[in-house]
Amino acid sequence: MVKKGLGDSYENTVIMEQLRGIVDLTKPASSLGITLAVPFAAVIYASLSGLDQLAFLRQNFLDIVYASVTLFLIHGGSQALNHAEDAEMDKQTDHKDTRPIPAGVLTEEDSRAIAWMFIMAGVARAFTTTLQFGVFASVLALFGVFYNLEPIRAKKILWVNIIWQATSRGLLLYPAAFSIWDAGLNPFAWAMGSVSFLLVLSMQQTADFSDVEIDERFGIITPAVHYGLRD
Numbered sequence: 001m002v003k004k005g006l007g008d009s010y011e012n013t014v015i016m017e018q019l020r021g022i023v024d025l026t027k028p029a030s031s032l033g034i035t036l037a038v039p040f041a042a043v044i045y046a047s048l049s050g051l052d053q054l055a056f057l058r059q060n061f062l063d064i065v066y067a068s069v070t071l072f073l074i075h076g077g078s079q080a081l082n083h084a085e086d087a088e089m090d091k092q093t094d095h096k097d098t099r100p101i102p103a104g105v106l107t108e109e110d111s112r113a114i115a116w117m118f119i120m121a122g123v124a125r126a127f128t129t130t131l132q133f134g135v136f137a138s139v140l141a142l143f144g145v146f147y148n149l150e151p152i153r154a155k156k157i158l159w160v161n162i163i164w165q166a167t168s169r170g171l172l173l174y175p176a177a178f179s180i181w182d183a184g185l186n187p188f189a190w191a192m193g194s195v196s197f198l199l200v201l202s203m204q205q206t207a208d209f210s211d212v213e214i215d216e217r218f219g220i221i222t223p224a225v226h227y228g229l230r231d
Contacts, residue, residue, distance in 0.1 A: 006099055021100035025083050025111055026076030026118070034075045034169065035068040041177030041189070048188055067133065067180045070125040074137055077118030078144025084111035085148040093214045119144065132184045136176035143168035158221040162204045170196035 006024055013020040039057070042064050046056035057064070083090070083101055087108045090096040100106040119141050126137030146152040147164055154164040171193040178189040208215065208222040209229060216225045 006096075009098055010103055010105055017105045021103075021105035021110075022114060024100050025080035025106070025114055026072070027079040028076075031072050031076040031079060034173065035072045037173050037177045038068040038071060038180070039064055041174055041180075041192075044188070044192070045178055045181055045183060045186075048186070063129070063180065066125070067129055067177070070122050070129070070133075070137065071140075071176070073118045073122030073125070074141050074144065077115045077122060078141070078147065080111050080115035080118060081145065081148045084108045084115060085153075087111070089214055089218050089220075092217075093211065095210065129180055130182050132179040132182050133176070136172065136179045136184055140168055140172060140176060143172075156220045158226050159223065161220075161222055162201055165204050166197045166201040170194075170198070170200040 006027070010017045010020065042057060042060060043053050046053045049056075083099060087101040090099050091102045096102060101108060101111060123134065123137050123141050127134030143164065147154045147161075147168075155161045171190075173196055174192040175184045175186070175189045178184050178186050183189065205223055208224040211220075212222075212224050212229060215222055
């Protein structure tokens with residue numbers, strides 16, 4: 001069976017293991033989900049502006065693709081950094097032993113280097129779009145970096161961890177997408193971001209259920225660790 005995701009062995013990859021490892025570092029399913037905010041925001045922005053949506057998409061196709069790749073790089077870079085900083089945890093977690101670092105496909109140093117290249121490239125690209133998009137991209141990058149790194153390492157702090165992610169992946173996402181057209185302060189964009197914030201806040205907690213034991217061992221105090229799980 002061909003390797004489809006992080007849970008599959010690298011023995012089944014159809015491309016060079018290291019290249020597939022780089023792809024896996026970005027957690028492509030998650031990163032692609034983030035990039036979909038850009039075309040969706042474009043449709044909403046056109047509608048709010050009284051423009052023909054299909055015509056707007058055609059006229060701005062290259063900008064939409066460019067900005068989508070930019071957000072992919074920033075989010076993918078933060079995911080690669082997460083792989084590097086959590087490598088020791090992943091090595092001791094049974095369902096994560098097929099990730100690039102525990103599987104021996106890439107090293108922690110490889111992952112960090114890729115993370116910083118992606119993040120810096122993403123932020124630089126954002127500033128070539130609009131100043132406003134560059135500012136939002138920089139803020140998103142900082143959220144991604146300090147979710148993983150000291151002196152903050154937000155992922156280890158109770159409630160801060162899920163609020164941090166809900167803010168970067170939810171609240172700020174649509175204002176950032178609207179900022180491509182210098183409309184990052186649009187109230188509707190922030191309303192969309194607020195709804196996304198609540199969705200991510202509720203869904204993120206379920207993703208932590210399978211990691212309770214290892215998180216507790218390494219001092220990562222998620223709500224699932226703090227309050228425990230009930231059968």
